[in-house]
Amino acid sequence: MRYDVVLIGGGLSSLVSGIILQRSGRKCLMVSAGQNALHFSSGSFGILSRLPDGTPVERPLDEAEALPAGHPYSKIGGSGLRDLAGGIVPFFASCGVRLHGGVETNGWRLTPTGSMKPAALALDEVALFPSKDYKIGHKALIVNIEGFLDFNSEFIARGLRERGTDCRLETVSLPETEHLRKNPTEMRSVNIARVMDREEVRTAFLFAVRSLLRGEDVIVMPEVFGFADTSAIVKVSEAFPATVLFVGTVPPSVPGMRTQMLLKKAFESSGGMLLPGDEVLGGEISDGRVKSIRTVNLGSVSVEADDFILSTGSFFGKGIVSGPGTVYEPVFGLDTVYETDRSKWYDEDFFARQEYLSFGVDTDGRFRAKKGGKVIENLYVTGSELSGANPLYEGSGAGIAILSAMQVAREILNGN
Numbered sequence: 001m002r003y004d005v006v007l008i009g010g011g012l013s014s015l016v017s018g019i020i021l022q023r024s025g026r027k028c029l030m031v032s033a034g035q036n037a038l039h040f041s042s043g044s045f046g047i048l049s050r051l052p053d054g055t056p057v058e059r060p061l062d063e064a065e066a067l068p069a070g071h072p073y074s075k076i077g078g079s080g081l082r083d084l085a086g087g088i089v090p091f092f093a094s095c096g097v098r099l100h101g102g103v104e105t106n107g108w109r110l111t112p113t114g115s116m117k118p119a120a121l122a123l124d125e126v127a128l129f130p131s132k133d134y135k136i137g138h139k140a141l142i143v144n145i146e147g148f149l150d151f152n153s154e155f156i157a158r159g160l161r162e163r164g165t166d167c168r169l170e171t172v173s174l175p176e177t178e179h180l181r182k183n184p185t186e187m188r189s190v191n192i193a194r195v196m197d198r199e200e201v202r203t204a205f206l207f208a209v210r211s212l213l214r215g216e217d218v219i220v221m222p223e224v225f226g227f228a229d230t231s232a233i234v235k236v237s238e239a240f241p242a243t244v245l246f247v248g249t250v251p252p253s254v255p256g257m258r259t260q261m262l263l264k265k266a267f268e269s270s271g272g273m274l275l276p277g278d279e280v281l282g283g284e285i286s287d288g289r290v291k292s293i294r295t296v297n298l299g300s301v302s303v304e305a306d307d308f309i310l311s312t313g314s315f316f317g318k319g320i321v322s323g324p325g326t327v328y329e330p331v332f333g334l335d336t337v338y339e340t341d342r343s344k345w346y347d348e349d350f351f352a353r354q355e356y357l358s359f360g361v362d363t364d365g366r367f368r369a370k371k372g373g374k375v376i377e378n379l380y381v382t383g384s385e386l387s388g389a390n391p392l393y394e395g396s397g398a399g400i401a402i403l404s405a406m407q408v409a410r411e412i413l414n415g416n
């Protein structure tokens, strides 16, 4: 079996490079082992909200130019970064994913704990505010669905009250969601969203919420609408004489899963071949190039390609794995960058910078992997698998996933 490009991993990063390459005429195969970080996404995309020394960032692209040399953004370089970042919103729009905000200046989104977090871009239904202390309205009605435990109204009310908004909490019960409650594991955001996608259920819900309104100018609801597409969200937003804010829930993430489905559709509809639920076990490397890979499901049939892109994620995606005293990349045994003193890997303060999240695969300035110190000419690495950044601490997760993918796609298109 032979392709122009084989993409390993099925998360945000792999999907972005796969769609660009396939649309540019490269024949692509994507092998995706399982769930990816989009299933847990907040619905907002961070580009850069904090420098490695902790300094808050207001203008991500301006500050990105001052990052250390090994950082993925530094490898792309200032003007290249600006050029690629300008293409993010149109690219996602072309896949049916509508984003708002802007890559130049960070906005603030309301988190499930009621606090505000910086983000440059967000899906259309996720509100971005101009400042951390922004008062979202005078009076807010916070509505939950009876029995839904993944949305904490009390936390949200506390956060909003601290910023000057009066809050009232209510719950709505519908026969269809009561049915989900019979089995506690069914009362999850995705299952509620599937039920709410049915017009008659949604209409009953909106009627119930309208009857609860007492002059509030803001209604806050969990993000449990629009599993298949965003039409249900638009209808909910337009149903009240008040601003509707959708707030994320404990995973799974409805907006994240919708985004993943739309990107996957864009990849496949442009002719890309996806092998879901399969895993790349290893590959043959000779003369400084990857010749082929093998997967669990293809067994003895190997897949050859001109170029290979490894986007298997960080520890979360099993793109890198820790063993006693070591951190390794399991597919090709690539060079990794990590702290050898294990006592420095993590901080007991959960909210502090966690060093292990900076570990990743070592690459050259063109995102090509190294093995035994030597560059592998046709093996590129993108996304959270890369070393040189701490995406969670810096708020750069989606930005690195998307921009490194765009840059590698450009490298491959320019080089071949």
Ligand SMILES: Cc1cc2nc3c(=O)[nH]c(=O)nc-3n(C[C@H](O)[C@H](O)[C@H](O)COP(=O)(O)OP(=O)(O)OC[C@H]3O[C@@H](n4cnc5c(N)ncnc54)[C@H](O)[C@@H]3O)c2cc1C
Residues within 6 Å of the ligand: 008, 009, 010, 011, 012, 013, 014, 031, 032, 033, 034, 035, 036, 037, 038, 040, 041, 042, 043, 044, 045, 046, 047, 278, 279, 280, 281, 311, 312, 313, 314, 316, 317, 318, 319, 331, 382, 383, 384, 385, 391, 395, 396, 397, 398, 399, 401
């Ligand atoms: C839980 C979580 C939530 C996050 N939320 C946000 C957010 O809201 N906003 C934000 O900006 N950033 C967020 N991030 C940062 C996140 O890392 C990026 O946004 C981005 O989605 C990472 O994409 P990725 O493609 O690099 O990796 P991943 O999404 O981890 O995808 C890697 C994929 O590779 C697959 N894989 C692994 N090994 C193999 C193999 N051998 N063969 C085939 N497939 C394989 C995995 O199954 C997985 O599907 C979050 C990260 C995590 C972990």
